[in-house]
Amino acid sequence: MNRRIRLAAISLLLLAVFPAHAQEATLQKLNVQAADLYRQAKYTEAVSAGQDALKIAETMFGPSHREVATALSNLAEYQRAEGNYTEAENLLKRALAIDQKVLGDEHPDVAIDLNNLGLLYDSLGRHADAEPLYNQAIQIDQKTLGPDHPTVATDLNNLAEAYRAQGKLSQAEAFYRRALRICEAQPVPDNRATATVLHNLGALTIAQGKTADAEPLLSRALELWRKVVRADHPDIAATLRLLGSVQMSLREYPKAETTLAEVVAIDDKNHGKNARQLSKDLGNLALALVAQRKYVTAETHLKRALALDEQTYGKEHLVVASSLTSLAEVYRDEGKYTSAEPLYKRALMIDEKVLGPEHPDVANDLNNLGALYFSEGRSTDAEPMLKRALAIKTDALGPDSPELLQVLDNYAVVLRALKRVDESKSIEARASAIRKTLPPS
Numbered sequence: 001m002n003r004r005i006r007l008a009a010i011s012l013l014l015l016a017v018f019p020a021h022a023q024e025a026t027l028q029k030l031n032v033q034a035a036d037l038y039r040q041a042k043y044t045e046a047v048s049a050g051q052d053a054l055k056i057a058e059t060m061f062g063p064s065h066r067e068v069a070t071a072l073s074n075l076a077e078y079q080r081a082e083g084n085y086t087e088a089e090n091l092l093k094r095a096l097a098i099d100q101k102v103l104g105d106e107h108p109d110v111a112i113d114l115n116n117l118g119l120l121y122d123s124l125g126r127h128a129d130a131e132p133l134y135n136q137a138i139q140i141d142q143k144t145l146g147p148d149h150p151t152v153a154t155d156l157n158n159l160a161e162a163y164r165a166q167g168k169l170s171q172a173e174a175f176y177r178r179a180l181r182i183c184e185a186q187p188v189p190d191n192r193a194t195a196t197v198l199h200n201l202g203a204l205t206i207a208q209g210k211t212a213d214a215e216p217l218l219s220r221a222l223e224l225w226r227k228v229v230r231a232d233h234p235d236i237a238a239t240l241r242l243l244g245s246v247q248m249s250l251r252e253y254p255k256a257e258t259t260l261a262e263v264v265a266i267d268d269k270n271h272g273k274n275a276r277q278l279s280k281d282l283g284n285l286a287l288a289l290v291a292q293r294k295y296v297t298a299e300t301h302l303k304r305a306l307a308l309d310e311q312t313y314g315k316e317h318l319v320v321a322s323s324l325t326s327l328a329e330v331y332r333d334e335g336k337y338t339s340a341e342p343l344y345k346r347a348l349m350i351d352e353k354v355l356g357p358e359h360p361d362v363a364n365d366l367n368n369l370g371a372l373y374f375s376e377g378r379s380t381d382a383e384p385m386l387k388r389a390l391a392i393k394t395d396a397l398g399p400d401s402p403e404l405l406q407v408l409d410n411y412a413v414v415l416r417a418l419k420r421v422d423e424s425k426s427i428e429a430r431a432s433a434i435r436k437t438l439p440p441s
Contacts, residue, residue: 023056023059023060024060026056027053027056027057027060027067030049030050030052030053030056031053031070031071031074033049034046034049034050034053034074034075034078035074037049038077038078038081039229040229040230040233041081041229041233041234041235043078043081043082044082046078046081046082047075047078047079047082047084050071050074050075050078050079051075053071053074053075054068054071054072054075057070057071058071064098064101064102065098065102066098066099066102066103066109068098069094069095069098069099069102069109069113070095070109072091072092072094072095072098073091073092073095073109073112073113073116075091076088076089076091076092076095076116076120077116077119079091080116080119080120080123085120085123085124088120089117089120092113092116092117092120093117095113096110096113096114096117099113105140106140106143106144107140107144108140108141108144108145108151110140111136111137111140111141111144111151111155112137114133114134114136114137114140115133115134115137115154115155115158117130117133118130118131118133118134118137118158118162119158121133122158122161122162122165125165127162127165127166128162128166130158130162131159131162131163131166134155134158134159134162135159137155137158138152138155138156138159141155148182148185149182150182150183150186150190150193152179152182153178153179153180153182153183153193153197154179154193156175156176156178156179156182157175157176157179157193157196157197157200159175160172160173160174160175160176160179160200160204161200163175164200164203164204164207169204169207169208172204173201173204173208176197176200176201176204177201179197180194180197180198180201183197191224191225191227191228192224192225192228192229194221194224195221195222195224195225195228195235195239196221196235198217198218198220198221198224199217199218199221199235199238199239199242201217202214202215202217202218202221202239202242202243202246203242205217206242206245206246211246211249211250212250214242214246215243215246215247215250218239218242218243218246219243221239222236222239222240222243225239231266232265232266232269232270236266237263237266237267240259240260240262240263240266241260241263241281241284243259244256244259244260244263244284244288245284247259247288248284248287248288248291251291253288253291253292254292256288256291257285257288257289257292257294260281260284260285260288261285263281263284263285264278264281264282264285264301267281272308275308275311275312276308276312278305278308279305279308279309279312279319279323280305282301282302282304282305282308283301283302283305283323283326285298285301286298286299286301286302286305286326286330289301290329290330290333293333295330295333295334298330299327299330299331299334302323302326302327302330303327305323305326306320306323306324306327309323316350316353316354317350317354318350318351318354318355318361320350321346321347321350321351321354321361321365322347324343324344324346324347324350325343325344325347325365325368327343328340328341328343328344328347328368328372329368331343332371332372332375337372337375337376340372341369341372344365344368344369344372345369347365347368348362348365348366348369351365357392358392358395358396359392359396360392360393360396360397360403362392363388363389363390363392363393363396363407364389366385366386366388366389366392367385367386367389367406367407367410369382369385370382370383370385370386370389370410370411370414371410373385374410374413374414374417379414379417379418380418382410382414383411383414383415383418386407386410386411386414387411389407389411390404390407390408390411393407399430400433400434400437401434402434402437402438404431404434405431405434405435408427408428408430408431408434409431411427412424412427412428412431415427
């Protein structure tokens, strides 16, 4: 799953006294409204409400007041969720400076600012920069709120995410599990927080190669999400995507089909706002269908994905080449060779143009064409395709690369079909020598 679920620390600070005039009442209303819109993943609307709240707070309290820092912090998180990272960073740094000046360096609101700045850096791939901010937030919150406070679970989850993104999996697991223990020990359960940690722990478990262990974690996360967010919420879709990938790995293809079909339905319900994600989800659903030999339905989804990719990227993009290949593979599985051939050729043309004629992806395209021609009984046409594919991969990857095996196997079969037995035996021996270097499966 390309999107990560995180616990976002939103500081919603309601005034401790009854509103004295209309502006105070409006500020409270806007703060609540913006936070609610954020929870519903209506980020554009949340940004608008947050901007209005900031203007009122600055008018009422001046530029360096705690209420202004709160409004800045909240708005920054809405901007981050909307993808406006530069604006979010400026807002957060301003909020942090105000809170440190007014409250001191060890106040929980300072920890909130540090946490949200860390989330922003995570969004930008700056995980090493996020790590010390999360650590600092943990120190503050453990000292001021106690080691088992729900906010500490938020901090731990976020730090674990930064570790996971850097490949520090064992460290990440320890923090996820501690965060989960804190969430589960609360007298009033926070299903959203628990679902977040379960989802992230599931993703970590997959990264550790323990796919079967991930399924119950993700199923439980999904059950909790359904209790706290609307049916078409992005967090549900994200967990479904990950669960579907696990079910595919476990060869639970009917389950995966149901799971991934729900993801596509969520995408469609959101009016296909993210065409790139919808295309990926359609492709994943098609894989589940192909695994069950439901080729006609898979073909429909892949055609739609291809149209979306062409609309998004243009007709000569590498993503389009990949979509063309996926659809061609289904045609080939169906025996529709004349439909598959022009798609393979078009993918080859794109990859040659974008990557150059000696790129390994070009070799893959040539291998696909060669295999297709052999399936049609056109061994004479297949031979030069596979010969060129083997030459490209050998030059790019070396003569003993395991990535040569598929081309070697295909080339050997074609050579035998052409009665070139000695050449075929030489290629088979080369493939055998490479296989002997592989670890036992």
